[in-house]
Amino acid sequence: MSILVRSDIPVLVQGITGKEGTFHAQKMQGYGTRIVAGVTPGKGGDWVLDEKIPVFDTVRTAIEATGAEASVIFVPADRAADAMFEAIDAGLQFIFCVTEGIPMQDMMRVKRYLATSDTQLVGPNSPGLLSPGKVKLGIIPGEIAQPGNIGVISRSGTLTYEIVNEIRKAGGGVSTCIGIGGDPILGMGFVELLEMFEDDPETEKILMVGEIGGRFEEDAVKFISQHVTKPTYAFIVGKSAPEGRRMGHAGAIIEKRAGSAAYKIDLIKNAGIRLASSIEEIPALLLKS
């Protein structure tokens, strides 16, 4: 089974009639995911995906009619916060938000509203979740991974594809691969997912792919040191990135807490987590042990 969601979870797609929504709803369905409904305001009553999947105007009506428990969001950035509010309000268990470019203050408010609910949010700017051979929510290409025992969590989209693909080419497989999203303000972080991988019987090793900026990796390292017993591996990108631009003194003061790649790599090494120094190294490192 995948972490987080069960393989037969009924899924709705917000923004299903848009170009990306349609394309990826098809891909998900093709992979075996139970797409049961779409939501596009003003398009309620239409049918999509070979006229087999009903479209609704609101998330609530979609849930009432189809029992959907999770949503994948492809709504454009200017309406995506509202789509998340709607999904949370309607009581969905899981939201995977693929949309990128959501205004930061919108996302702050979504996150606070989320905290008052039982909904779990992955993203925004997340490629979603792929459990090879079982279920796919989001946009991770299905063909890049095969079933296996490695759990992958990442802040990136394409970098994750690259890595998972290399692992596959080297003969390795993945239990679940999940992207928490590339934005600074996110729903779930590494920690919650590390906990799930630790508890997941199909996962034997965990790979964390991190980046410069933010505190996600720092929190993760702390959690791994204290709570994760499975072998854990890390890869951090951004070593050669120039210092980010300042938003003035206040920004610099705040950002100081966040880490450079060097700082994060030090933390990881000091915690005894195995570190890959390049993409090429990853498959060997994970598969030899």
Added chain:
Amino acid sequence: MSILVRSDIPVLVQGITGKEGTFHAQKMQGYGTRIVAGVTPGKGGDWVLDEKIPVFDTVRTAIEATGAEASVIFVPADRAADAMFEAIDAGLQFIFCVTEGIPMQDMMRVKRYLATSDTQLVGPNSPGLLSPGKVKLGIIPGEIAQPGNIGVISRSGTLTYEIVNEIRKAGGGVSTCIGIGGDPILGMGFVELLEMFEDDPETEKILMVGEIGGRFEEDAVKFISQHVTKPTYAFIVGKSAPEGRRMGHAGAIIEKRAGSAAYKIDLIKNAGIRLASSIEEIPALLLKS
């Protein structure tokens, strides 16, 4: 012991340098309540109540210096919502808000913020709490009640004084008397306090004083029927009040759910709760049984 607060709880007074704040801080102190600090923005560093009680600019600094756990608020209506936000943010356990006339939308926001905290709010527009011979927080005159076994909860101020005074004159006594406040949007309702009275070893009978409007009494009757084993008495005022003014259709639709005195009285009678039909009747009804 009083319900809700222990007798030696350290108390700060927000708005202590105002006319009412000073007057009632003195009265509370005279009654034996442990007033440890006052808060008036801009007056930090002053001393009041015979130069024995320090005044602070913020609730946080007051707590740090004195360990206050509860606040009684006398701040004017236009600043009272902010005073509550500050008290909640500072992590006080209890707030008793005496101020009346707070704008409704302010109070909506306070109430939602409150829900994210562990603070318990009584009021606004509440006379506070009096546990005769033990502790007094708020403005209930100390001399009107003597210690006893009757727990009194009410939406009114002066009506409660009247009733408690009549009980005293008839030889009866009170365990704790508390006013939830006369406003439509309040912190604690009857239900939470009924539960405490039910659990309070010093309370043997409970008197609830209700009014027209709102759903407090309806909720209370349901709770009493299901959870209260102690003899419970009720008195409802507003039988002769004319129908409230409408705010338009929408207001009327909403208000319909709220009750007239006749509706509430019916509920009470049907639930087998003993009802006093006038103030005069109350002492006899409570003391004979």
Added chain:
Amino acid sequence: MRILEYQSKRIFSQYGIPIPKGRVAINAIIADHIYEELKSDVVIKAQVLTGGRGKAGGIRLAKSAEQVEELTNEILSMSIKGLPVKKILVEEAVRIDQEYFIAITTDKDEGVPVLMASKYGGVDIEEIVKGNHNALFSMPIEPLVGLREFQVRSAALAIELPKQLWHDFEDIVLNLWNLYRENDAENVEINPLVISEGNRLIALDAKVTIDDNAIYRHPELSEFFDMEEEDRMEYMAKKYGLSYVKLEGNIGCMVNGAGLAMATLDLLADNGGQPANFLDIGGGANAEKVASGLKIILEDERVKVILINIFGGITRCDEVARGILNVMEEKHCTLPVVIRLAGTNSSQGLALLQSSGFIAAENIADAVKLSVKASKGKKR
């Protein structure tokens, strides 16, 4: 604070909510002038703070200058539910294809705003809702989040609004929310919101009620507070920060605290008395406020006896006594006055009043009985 339709529409218009063209008038000359300006049939609408204007004949269609004059004069001579019509709104007549009800009101029990909508607008929505719960869409609004677009769409779906109008509807309802939020409204209501000419949404009527407790921070709204539309005594009471409601009887009541005031009224009724008013002077009233309250009662010519019932807590009885003495001296009041003082500083208060000829009562029951007795005596 309730405000008149034309005032509400002025605010609507500031918030970009479409309304019919039109203006307010106080006589037929102005009404005719507006009619000429609008170059269309007009609707003439009585401006009074009550519902049921249509049924009472206070909303009429005029198709000529003669009709405008005639109907204006007719409506301006009416009283609706006891309220004299002093102003009319003259508006272009709008073709109505469909009528909806839409409101943002306050659910005080839950402490949240509520978005309401119905496809049965224009008629007595309360009655329709009573008979059919599905006729009304209702959704709470999280106070810290505010109205969200998806909630507006849910409403549009529920009232079966044609989809090509969803975008305009979203604008209108979000603006209605901004109006509610930024003006400390208790209630904002459009009934009916109409589809006109197939594709335009227009607010044909407008109701706005502002939270009295918050008026201090909206000085720009005070121009809407129209003394002429209010009862004179209620206006005075509001001005002094007192809570006053006119009733039908002859016993003028002044009490501190709403609960005690209601209990006093109940007891009066139980004893066969008829209160002339509800008057709560609130907590911590000083002599001046007491005096204002008493003056309002004295304005009421129906009053045959005055009952003052004070239980001092935050209010001090000596202050109350001082207020009473000041007014009685100034106004040379000859009415019987029953006074009951208890609680904070009551002995000082009673001492002040001792030599003034008031009827002192021991307790509330006593006070009520003495008042009822006096109210049944001879006229002043």
Added chain:
Amino acid sequence: MRILEYQSKRIFSQYGIPIPKGRVAINAIIADHIYEELKSDVVIKAQVLTGGRGKAGGIRLAKSAEQVEELTNEILSMSIKGLPVKKILVEEAVRIDQEYFIAITTDKDEGVPVLMASKYGGVDIEEIVKGNHNALFSMPIEPLVGLREFQVRSAALAIELPKQLWHDFEDIVLNLWNLYRENDAENVEINPLVISEGNRLIALDAKVTIDDNAIYRHPELSEFFDMEEEDRMEYMAKKYGLSYVKLEGNIGCMVNGAGLAMATLDLLADNGGQPANFLDIGGGANAEKVASGLKIILEDERVKVILINIFGGITRCDEVARGILNVMEEKHCTLPVVIRLAGTNSSQGLALLQSSGFIAAENIADAVKLSVKASKGKKR
């Protein structure tokens, strides 16, 4: 989007935050005109999007028309941290009794705004804070509640602001919050906020940064987006919705996804290559967007080889190939181009590029090695 001091101050002034009198100038004639208007000594301040202007001599006091002319010409001929000064702000010189630092910024880790204040304004606050944690007051703001008055008072207390100025300070900071909130700012900062003439608070400097993702809903701010102040390539990238950062090397990189782009840059560095830029074309880029990205790289004369690394997910490799072909034909590019395509529709993409003379790479490692090799070859 960072905006210049004079633009930030224009917004401050819209929000009622007091600033010194003054205006922007682009030459000594205008500067002198402003000096004559102000009838006071003036401060001439270089308008560039970087800190350290003071230390670089970009902020100067002028006490006469001659000085104004001289200093204006001097400053307008400067570059500060590589940025040429094209505009100056000429402001009345203000007496400074005390300097504070005040900011509302965004704590992205916690997802909340933060109110910051310090009594050590005017100098390098970061350094002071590093040495002394008590030097900085910092308090999170609940996003759904907004900044509360008590938080502002807590700040005033922490920075030991004289109490007679608390009321003005509250107004300034609450307005700063409104500015932050209503304009989708990431950061708003006053450093220093000064006490002048004993009792006036004035914002001597102003920094405002707007969230790039939210600029679409603030069309009124677009006038502040000053192309001349931006790097030409960064400006183009922003226009096309691409994420571009100029670097020091000669390998032009175009990658989809920030993570993969960073990994590519890291690998280039590991292999002794020097990237000329970071360029993320984002998710789901179409041929047009790809073409725009490529054109930006081609604008950069330092570039000796182009590395295109695409792992198609939401992005389709055939679209990418089409975009590349269009540009290459249009621009007659003769640079070596290393292309690596994988994932969604990669075989179609490779087929399209087959006959075009690009260097095709198997994987990222391969692509990087080929690019580094090409970058060390002869000049174009």
